[in-house]
Amino acid sequence: MNETLKKYFRMNRLPHIWCPGCGNGIVVGALVRAIDKLGLNPDKTSIISGIGCSSRSSGYLNFDTVHTAHGRALTFATGLKLARPDLNVIVLTGDGDATAIGGNHFIHAARRNIDLTTIVFNNNIYGMTGGQYSPLTPTHSKATTSPYGHIENPFDITELAKASGASYVARGTTYHTLELINLIADAISHKGFSVVEAITACPISFGRQNKLGNAPAMMKWQKENTISVKAASKLPAEQLAGKVVIGELYRRQAPEYTAEYQKVIDRVTGGNGQ
Amino acid sequence: MREILLSGSGGQGMILAGIILAEAALREGKEVVQTQSYGPEARGGASKAEVIIANKKISFPHIEKPDVVLAMTEEAFNKYTKCLKENAAVIVDSTYVKNPTLTRGDLHEVPITALAEKEVGSPLFSNIVALGVLIGVTNIVKESTIKEAVLARVPKGTEERNLKALELGFIAGKNIL
Amino acid sequence: MSQTMLVQGNHACALGALAAGVRFFAGYPITPSTEIAEILAKELPKVGGKFIQMEDEIASMGAICGASLGGFKAITATSGPGFSLMQELIGYASLAEIPLVIVNVQRGGPSTGQPTSPSQSDVMQARWGSHGDRGVIALVPSSVQESYQLMIDAVNLAERFRTPVIFLMDEVVGHMREKLVIPKTTPTIINRRKPEPGELPYAPGPDGVPALPPFGEGYHFHVTGLIHDETGFPTGSPEVTEKTIKRLHQKLENNMDEILRYDELHSADAEYLIISYGCSARSAEEAVRMAREKGIKAGLLRLISIWPFPSDLIEEKCARVKKVFVAEMNYGQVTGEVTKVLGRSKVQPVLRVDTQMITPRQILEAITREGN
Numbered sequence: 001m002n003e004t005l006k007k008y009f010r011m012n013r014l015p016h017i018w019c020p021g022c023g024n025g026i027v028v029g030a031l032v033r034a035i036d037k038l039g040l041n042p043d044k045t046s047i048i049s050g051i052g053c054s055s056r057s058s059g060y061l062n063f064d065t066v067h068t069a070h071g072r073a074l075t076f077a078t079g080l081k082l083a084r085p086d087l088n089v090i091v092l093t094g095d096g097d098a099t100a101i102g103g104n105h106f107i108h109a110a111r112r113n114i115d116l117t118t119i120v121f122n123n124n125i126y127g128m129t130g131g132q133y134s135p136l137t138p139t140h141s142k143a144t145t146s147p148y149g150h151i152e153n154p155f156d157i158t159e160l161a162k163a164s165g166a167s168y169v170a171r172g173t174t175y176h177t178l179e180l181i182n183l184i185a186d187a188i189s190h191k192g193f194s195v196v197e198a199i200t201a202c203p204i205s206f207g208r209q210n211k212l213g214n215a216p217a218m219m220k221w222q223k224e225n226t227i228s229v230k231a232a233s234k235l236p237a238e239q240l241a242g243k244v245v246i247g248e249l250y251r252r253q254a255p256e257y258t259a260e261y262q263k264v265i266d267r268v269t270g271g272n273g274q
Numbered sequence: 275m276r277e278i279l280l281s282g283s284g285g286q287g288m289i290l291a292g293i294i295l296a297e298a299a300l301r302e303g304k305e306v307v308q309t310q311s312y313g314p315e316a317r318g319g320a321s322k323a324e325v326i327i328a329n330k331k332i333s334f335p336h337i338e339k340p341d342v343v344l345a346m347t348e349e350a351f352n353k354y355t356k357c358l359k360e361n362a363a364v365i366v367d368s369t370y371v372k373n374p375t376l377t378r379g380d381l382h383e384v385p386i387t388a389l390a391e392k393e394v395g396s397p398l399f400s401n402i403v404a405l406g407v408l409i410g411v412t413n414i415v416k417e418s419t420i421k422e423a424v425l426a427r428v429p430k431g432t433e434e435r436n437l438k439a440l441e442l443g444f445i446a447g448k449n450i451l
Numbered sequence: 452m453s454q455t456m457l458v459q460g461n462h463a464c465a466l467g468a469l470a471a472g473v474r475f476f477a478g479y480p481i482t483p484s485t486e487i488a489e490i491l492a493k494e495l496p497k498v499g500g501k502f503i504q505m506e507d508e509i510a511s512m513g514a515i516c517g518a519s520l521g522g523f524k525a526i527t528a529t530s531g532p533g534f535s536l537m538q539e540l541i542g543y544a545s546l547a548e549i550p551l552v553i554v555n556v557q558r559g560g561p562s563t564g565q566p567t568s569p570s571q572s573d574v575m576q577a578r579w580g581s582h583g584d585r586g587v588i589a590l591v592p593s594s595v596q597e598s599y600q601l602m603i604d605a606v607n608l609a610e611r612f613r614t615p616v617i618f619l620m621d622e623v624v625g626h627m628r629e630k631l632v633i634p635k636t637t638p639t640i641i642n643r644r645k646p647e648p649g650e651l652p653y654a655p656g657p658d659g660v661p662a663l664p665p666f667g668e669g670y671h672f673h674v675t676g677l678i679h680d681e682t683g684f685p686t687g688s689p690e691v692t693e694k695t696i697k698r699l700h701q702k703l704e705n706n707m708d709e710i711l712r713y714d715e716l717h718s719a720d721a722e723y724l725i726i727s728y729g730c731s732a733r734s735a736e737e738a739v740r741m742a743r744e745k746g747i748k749a750g751l752l753r754l755i756s757i758w759p760f761p762s763d764l765i766e767e768k769c770a771r772v773k774k775v776f777v778a779e780m781n782y783g784q785v786t787g788e789v790t791k792v793l794g795r796s797k798v799q800p801v802l803r804v805d806t807q808m809i810t811p812r813q814i815l816e817a818i819t820r821e822g823n
Contacts, residue, residue, distance in 0.1 A: 010673075013684065043669040048517070051676075059673055059684060064666040066520065067675035067685075068513065069543050075505065075513025079525070080666065082501050083475050083518035087667050105513075108506040265496045293628065297457045300630055306457070308628040333737040334811050335627050335730075 008032040008042065010062045017056055019127075021215030023174035023200030027121055028057045030177055030198070031090070034184035045088040048077040050097035053128050054121035054200075057092050071102030074109040077116050085258040088188065091118040095136035096126050099155050103135070110164035113192045114257035119184065120157055120195065123202035131205035142209040161195040162250045168194035169250040174201065175222035176246060183248060192256045199226075199244070275328040276414055277337040280404075281354045282346030282367075284321045287401030290427065291344075292323025294405060298415040298423035299327040307335045320349055327414060342412055343379075344404055345371060346386065355379070363411050365447075367404065382411050384446045390439060399439040402428075406443015417444055454633040460598040460624040461486035461528075463631045464554060465494065467602030468526055470633070472640055473552075474500035475525035477514035479507055479533055482566045483622040484556035487528035508533035512540035512553075519549045520674060522665030524606055528554035531564060534573060534580070541615050542581030543676045545699060548653070548661060550609040550643055552602070554618040556625040557729075559806040568806035569622035571729055572781035577617040578758050584696050586703040588710055589617040589758035591728045595629035601712075601755065607641040608710060612660055612702055619757065621780070623730035623808060646670070654681040659702030703759050712755035713764060717743060721750025723818050724769055725801075726789055727778040728754040730808060735778045737811035742818055749818055757785070762792045769793055774821050776801050778814050 001009070009032070018024050035045065045063050049055035051070035058065040068076045073091045081089045098106050098120045109116060125143060126132040133143035133150050136157065141150045161169045168190040172180035180198060187194035201207065201218035212218050229247035232240055278295065280288045289310045296308040304327050311322040324337045339359045345351035346367045351374055355364055362379035367386035374381060384407050390400040402424060409420050421440060428436045458466075465487045468476075476491040478484075488504065495502045501518070505511040508529055515525035529537060534555045544551050557573045559565030573580075577589045590605050592598040602618060609616040646652060646662035652672040653661050661681075664670040677685035678692045686692075703710060714732075716739050718724060723742070727735040732753040742749035752768050754761060769775050775793060777786040778801040786800040801817045803809045 042671070044667055046666050059675070062671055064520075064671055065673045066517070067673065067677065068516075069539055069676050072509065072513040072540065075510040076517035076520075078503070078505070078510070079475070079477060079514030079517030079519075080521045081517075082503055082514070083521035083523045083525070084667055087521070104506050105510055108510070261496075261501060265499055268496045269499065293457070296628060300455070300457050306628075306630065308457070309623075309626065333733045333740075334808075335623060335733060336808060338810070 005032050005036060008035060008062055009060055013060050016060055018053060019204045021201065021203040022053070023123065023202070024054050024057065024121055026174040026177060027054070027119065027180070027198045027200055028060070030180040031092075031119065031184055032061070033181045034188060037181065037185050038188060040088055040188070044086060045090065046080060047090050047092060048073045048080065049092040050094065050102060051128075052094040052097045052126070053123070054092060054094045055097060071097055071100070071105065073097065074102060074105040074116065074118065078109055078112070078114055081114055081116055082258055082261065085115070085262070089116050090188065091116055093118060093120055095120060095122040095124065095157070096134035099135040099157060099160065107160065107164040110161050110166040110193050110195070112257040113165055113167050113254050115191055116193055117184070117187045118193070118195050120197050121200050122157065122197050123200050123206060125202050125206035127202050127205045131209055144209070157195065157197045158249050165193070166195050166250075167192035167252050167254045170195070170248045171197040171199070171244070171246045173199040173222040173226060173246060175219045176226070179247070186248065190251070192254055275326065275332070276342065277340045277359075278325045278327070278342040278344075278408070278414065279337055279340040279354055280323045280325070280344045281350035282321055283349070284319060286321065286346050287398070288321050288344075288346065289323045291401040291405045292325050294420070294423045294427050295408070295415070296325050296327075297426065298420045299325070301419050301423060302415055304328065305330060305332050307332045309335050320353060322350070322354070342408065342414070344408055346400070346404065347371065365404070365407055365411060367400070382407070382447070382450050384450060389442055389446065393442050394435050394439045399435060402436050402439035403443040403446075406440040407447040408443070410444045410447015411450070453635045456631050456633075457628050458595060458631050459486060459626055459628050460592065460595045460620060461556065461626065462490055463595045463599040464528070464602050464618070464620065464625075465490040466631070466633065467599040468552070468606060469494060469498065470599070470638055471524065471603040471606035473524045473526050473606055474498065475515060475518040475523040476501075476527065477503045477505050477511040477518070477525070478527045478529065479505055479511050481530045481533045483558055483625050484528045484530045484554060486625075487554060487556075508536035509539060512537045512544070515551050516540060516544055516547075516549050519551055520666050522667075524550070524610065526552040526554065526606070528556065530556050530558045531560045531573060532562070534576060538576070538580040542583055542585065544615040545581065545585040545587065546583070546676055546678070547674050548613040548663070549615070549674075550613055550663070551615045552605045552609050552618055553615055554620060556620040556622060558622050565806045567622070569730060569780060569808060570806055571621055571731060571779050572784065572804070573619065574757060574779075574781065574784040577619055584700070586614070586700040587617060587758050588612065588614060588703060588756065589619050590712065591619045591755060591757050592624055593729055593732045593753065594624065595627065595631050597755075598624060599631055599633070603638045604712070607639070610643045611641045611709065612706070613643065613663055614703070617758070619729070621729045651681040652683045653679060655698060655702065658706060659698050707759065710756050710759065711761055711764065713761065714753040714755060715768075716751040716753070718750035718752055718768060720748055722748040722773045723750070723776065723821065724772040725749065725751045725776045725778055725814060726754065726765065726785070727751065728757055728785070731778045731780055734809045734811045735814055738814035738818070741811055741815050747818060747822055754785070760788050765789060765792050769797070774799055776814065776817055778809055780804070780809060
């Protein structure tokens, strides 16, 4: 590991529990590089995660960290951020954690536009429990709970975030690592609720059931099936079918929840609030 | 110990009247407990506030047999005058309660809502008129104390009309004795 | 100067929380607890505190866990259905040892039940509602004044023992208006202990309670709902698991002198002792007076701290009485606990599950029947 990045890890908690070929480590690597790039004070940065493979990352990171309950990371993060707006609060969550059991919290955190950075590790499957379908499992895919092919429709996390009120929305992949670092850095810098969907391969619990090949093959899929926002904007809709658009998808300036609450305090205390 | 039951339909201000009465009793250094009926029955249907006033600690907070019943509607009158203490005072708003009969207790009929409308200009003051009648009839607290309690509770700008409503009630209450 | 006012129990509870130093509330509206949220929504920003209405009771629990880790004294308030939803993270807070107070203004259940009517049927849920073994503190006020004073104790005990405390009110106490006297003296406030240099975040002190640093001060510690060792990191060790589970019980059981709270009326010479709590204890108190007027030697033991269950106290107070009556508004939740201590032959339940308050007469009749 790069020596300058070691300080962001609890080295005695490594190696991690992830399977060979798992993309989670790349996303966590992109996160610490983004934190390093921004020069965030580690004492003033908290990492909050839910339950699932990707949510184990909070334990490896050398900050104040909370490994919460399944789906609940955003609720803890909301309470912490509202109580302590001075902290940078970053939420690490998986596709099942964020959009199934935590789906209601996800849309409401977005609606409040509270200044949290949420990175959704999207591996299209429940990995920790061994490959059951999630709200991001593509239709017709195999999962241990859809042995005859999945008949439900998946969410588009970025559209869900945008429609719910998030003010920064981006999508990246573990193949496009440098861009992922920049997207996460922009998400952290953005004042408001920001979401980065990080597409990450699960070769063991998703790839194997769906004959997607090994880890490099799944990375190659990310390379070949994605298109940048800029390139996509020049193509007609029919040529975008089946393509996954990556990059910064949406950004707006909007009143942020904790700042608005501070205004309430200032108003009722005549400016004498803490 | 005095047990007072104020009843009517939702929106007639019986709960507020109960709170004001309880606050007045507290101002006079008495022990007091106020409870009320809640929920769907409090909106539109029968509404009830209970006030217990005593010189020593009140344990059970509900009324078993009232000393005083204020009934602003016929429904309330029929429901809450079945189980009265021996010499209970029953005050009815004769605007709405027609030909009331009691098997025990003393009946006091006052056109409370009509008075509020005619003399104060709005039926919204009927609960304060009623409170005045109740004090006029029973003297449970001093007139001056209930005045203070009313002024402490009512919205700014309505003080004068509320005091007028109260005075009307005092007079009506004393006259029918 | 002390301040005297006529307020509801819910109002007194909110004022007690503020007096105890609570500066964060997250909750979801539910009858009959909503007044607590409404009052704190208004009052918290005035003192620089924070209020948030969350999307449900699960989220409310998550938010107060987060705020408490941020160093704030944080509470929520709810009733039956919301209390059920909160159980998941009440268990989390027990294991992660996050100080919190959860107010439950009990109403009739199960399910949506009788939303506007009183009940005392969440006593067992307060104890065992969350999965897994852990100790819990639950306090039960009987009056408006006590809703204020005891709420201060609840917040203090949560901080003192790094544990969620259940403040178990009921609809009668929550909604009744009574005199509240706010004393002029500042109440005793307990704040969580910060760790000494080098002290691990989950290493218990001699009293079984670990110190808790706030987030944002450079401690860089880890909080998890997995069984963890003294460092706070997960472990699969059976030895650590056993030690942790036992400590979550014993840090409370071994400090009962700080937790135990009760009240008595004529218990010294009582032949018939009523055990009751919350609104039912008010009827029991009146029943004792009525019995004494008839020359029956009745007494009352009012439980104020109900969990951990005061078994030793009950054994001692009931040693010389002929019969014990447990008056409660449920199907016999505390009756069962008292029976565990005293045996079935000595215990007579006086129960009510129609959401009407137990009356003094009902209790008196039970005693009179026994006396004849």
